[in-house]
Amino acid sequence: MIKLNVKNETTRLRAVILGTAKSNGPAPTLDEAYDPKSLEHIKAGTYPIEGDMIKEMEAVAQVFEKYDIKVYRPKIIEDCNQIFSRDIGFVIDDIFIKANILPDREEELEAIQYVIDQINPEKVMRPPEEVHIEGGDVLVWNDYIFIGTYYEPDYADYIVARTNIEGVAYITKQFPHKIVKSFNLRKSQVNPKDNALHLDCCFQPIGNNKAILHKEGFLDVDEYEWLLNFFGKENCFIISKDEMYNMNSNVFSISESVIISEQNFNRLNAWLRDQGFVVEEVPYAEIAKQEGLLRCSTLPLVRD
Template identity: 70%
Template sequence: MLTKPVIKLNVQNETSRLRSVVLGTAESNGPIPKIEECYDPKSIEHIKAGTYPEEDAMVEEINAVLKVFKKYDVKVYRPQVIENCNQIFSRDIAFVIDDIMIEANILPHREEEVHAIDYIWNQIAEDKRIILPEDCHVEGGDVMPWNDYIFMGTYTGKDYSDLITARTNIQAVNAIQELFPKKKVKCFELRKSNTNPRENALHLDCCFNPLGKGKAIIHKNGFLVESEYEWLVNFFGKENIFEITKDEMYEMYSNVFSISEDVIISERNFTRLNNWLWQQGFTVEEVPYAEIGKQEGLLRCTTLPLFRD
């Protein structure tokens, strides 16, 4: 009797050597959305300006990342292409902590995207698949496994339901803590805006990213509570932190992606950051990703790690 192949999962942190990943796709991305269909203020800004990214350009950018993954012998899975559907941001639809995959409860009209990776989900052992209760809203950009910790972005303001940019609620934070009782879930209140992309941290990885060698990228204004920002600075050490400006956060400087402790994929125009990374001893794989960045997501947002050594 043939047994179904089982995809192994293991993600303890953001920087251990990557072996397998889901990379989003820009194929059949659909027409330029109407403003009322947008999920974030940066996309709206580009629609109004007539500079919303074209499918060909985004396909080319994602292919540049695919090339880097091949160079480092990473097994790459892709979502099944759904016609006229934006499937670029695979980080939103699910995430892995330890050897468990958790399906994200994302915005209701994005459920199709989740089903595009059903073929992966079905190859994971049943006891390693979790669907959170319906009242738990969470997206993978807000969830960062970091060894003994799980860092999570959230928003608990009374206007949560009015903010399309508020993606992860406190119910999800509590549910993750219950699922992983041996880990410390540390949550951070993020600044949200439906209208101003420079005042909006869509996810935690839009204003913070831990790197290898004990380093991290951070943007202070992305955090609503100063003491929570300071906790991170103290945790990593001020000398190990690369502080980014409001404009750099807008360009998505914190949303790079680690292949290993010392190899990072970054946008080629992030000159100030990339120079600093080289100085810290990292290998920086520079790719064009500015068109994808127009939708308020970048390299971490388009990748869903399944296995890290």
């Protein structure tokens, strides 16, 4: 049995589901793109190829091996993008929540069912159908759960709006002992520099008391300011629009002192090292073309 334990984003990782790029399928058509960044690369003919993405994910698997982390991979589904395991589920404390994702991604959940079968069934939840929620929008931080959402009345018009108000209400009800704080995110179907697909595209806590933040990802400046004050300005690394577009906030913590980051994030990686972090750099620029990075492709199951 897997004894789940995830109380925050940064304590020492022991077990994780890492997505896979194998049998990723042909590049999607323009009509099939889920997000504006993928759309941009499909149009430009620069959509990433399977072989490159497999190499990038193997680099991450090697880092996990180095730190003696138990790694589960999804079962391979032919011609299916299974890179972003964070979308399909997430753990809060000792509960695994199956995400209600875009309907045509349901088989991705089936591919990790063999892992879910190793969890006490009483600790596995599936929200009702009207509840939309994806793991990229849920960040667990000790007594707090931070959730990215989109409050606006045109929610249904946006395929890039992945977590609704019902999702926030569901988590609030299921975890009454936690303080749930939601954030209204900026969405764009057409401009990836104006689209915070998930909360972890514009915010991520690191270490014990630090955070990476992107101001324009938040529709309400007060919500951004709340996070800035919560962590303290001196502890926050503020990323630009271009850095957000390249997914600088979507790094992944192995522990409070070790972070996996993309090798081209020069400004961020230098700052992290100045702050005393060990930075494990990996190539991940091809996967980034699909508007997801390291946090998006990992689903932590056990942290100390």
